[in-house]
Amino acid sequence: MKARKEPGAVTRRQFMAASAMSSAAWAAGCTSQSGDWESLSEDQAGTLAVICDQIVPADDFPSASQAGVVTYIDRQLSRHYRRHRMAYAHGLEQAESISAKRFGHGLAQATAEQRLQAARALEQENRTFFELVRKHTLEGYYGSPRHGGNRDAVSWRMLGLAEPPVRGRARDVFSKGTRS
């Protein structure tokens, strides 16, 4: 069977080219074109993207928001994580106020170094919320693509896991006997 090229999959070269774009553009780019989030406002989604991208930053492989983690969290805040909506509302506001206080502007305008500093400060000031986002971000990035994160199974490819998996490899081993 020939390897199938998934539509929309980010190749490494495309990704490296994209990385050259400003990070602020990425923060905006991760939001869907129509801006119709299920749970978050456009501003909240932008703030969340910045925090998620400190937890899983871009390197040779996409960052959390590039892989759809904001979509993952946004969806679950209307589903399994409904109970965490208030925590997100307060926590994201706190992240912006940390940025405003320290740097005199919002996270969208912050430099890469300022964003990392803001994430570290958030971890210190509101550990409960930061742990929640950390957990949700990692789930979204490394979990099943069906929930909106780990788009095109980027993290699985990064770990060298065949995707889609090769099926029925044992058939080579068990050459005898009937097939059911």
Add this chain to the structure above:
Amino acid sequence: MKRVNAVVVGAGAAGGIVARELATAGLSVVLLERGKWYTANDCRKDDLRNQRTTVLGNAFGPEDEGNPRVWVDSRGEANVVLPSEGAYQNNAACVGGGTLSYGAMAWRFMPQDFRMRSTYGAPQGSSLEDWPIGYDDLEPFYDKAEYEIGVSGDESGNPFHGPRRRGLPMPPLPPNREFGILEPAAKRLGLHPFPIPMLRNSVPYNGRGECMRCRWCVGFACEVDAKNGSQNTVIPSALATGNCELRTQCMVREILTDERGRARGVSYFDEKGRLQEQLSDIVVVSACAIESARLLLNSKSRLFPDGLGNRYDQVGRNLQGHHYTGAMGFFDFETYDDVGPGASIAISDYNHGTPGLCGGGLLANEFIRLPIHTLDRLPPGTPRWGAGHKRAMREFHRRTMIVMGPTQQIPTADGRVTLDPAVEDQWGLPVARLSGNSHPHTFEIGEVQARRAEAWLKEAGAVETSLMAGRPEIVSSGQHQAGTCRMGDDPHGSVVNRNCQVHDVDNVFVIDGSVHVTNGGFNPVLTIMAIAYFASDALVRNWKGTGFRS
């Protein structure tokens, strides 16, 4: 509704076997299951929603909505917990029960596992006891389970197992890479490694094909139906007799008794929530240790004000599972080959015989890991987030091995299931309230086991290791839950007799892991299956037409 000979509550490992054995013997059977009947098509391969990784809930029940339990923590505080949370100690709620999605290790207990008290003496504060039956009583039924449900493996390299009449019906799966690394290391240490027996087809068996060795195994329904559970073996064959009717999404409310104290059937909520009665000559409770105890406790009447079979306050006590400990090893070469089920090699050298320890447990390599499992299984000192964490994921996902095992728990009478006085489920029934812990000696054994696992990994070439051994402040039961309706000869210290018959109600049986006096240093499912065959055999022999003679 037509009266039947037997109602079986719960279509899991034991209930499926009991239904099939009774139906085959000609009894009319109604098998009630609170969950749904899933098939191989329901294998969603969802890393975040399955029976093992419940980040977004359980795939095979129960739903988080409407099925709470209460967990009393070590400070005595009661917490409402949901099925997707660890403290809930969930198994599953579906046809097949845990066997639909389990890892499918198929261990026989060792002869000493049935004589723990006389082998070691009971540690102070424990409720360690001998079983009223022994390995030899169960041997024919272990064999029956291995052949009827289907086990692959080869125990010829394990000198520690009890006597067996013949080998397993299927050869082991071909070794994966971890097996190839761990086997010579174990031998260099003087240990006796061998392939793990599995309720999984290594070759076509029972009309179904062999394992395709994918990544989504433990926690998932098998996509090619090569994993053998009650849902694809005994339950279809029970239905094929024409004597058994399976009713799914039916939640049993209570066991009904007459004025003489004998059971006359059960009342249950059907799939539309309507209250129904099913009358029967006998009632078999096979709902898994926590829910079986809950059902008996919820079956109150004038003669049984504290619950059925609970005259001496024994129902729900001795809750146990396994205390898992081991070690992670990090290597400078690839150990991961993406070939399921992953778990492949075990040793039984440390189950018994260490001076100063009351037992031990098997040690085996862990099931195949999904990326989600590696997140917090990285070398000590790895950053918890950021570029360093991401790099470590890339570096170690394919260069980590875990060796661990189920340390046999030393039970206590205080590790128990009671009814919560305040919290009710969606049907208005009082929910299970879990409290207590296993005996502290359990943790001491677990720590020794962890160091043994570490030594094995180091011998295999691990450049760094990390111990996995805690002292949880909670009784571990989960998918291995057992012990709550202890089997025994003395009604003051047990709930059922050696035939799984409730001491003071001769037409009610508890047949599942609840009756385990101790839970072995092994995954318990094959023993649960053997007990189900053993108890069904006695039940059928004692059956007299439309009555029952004990």
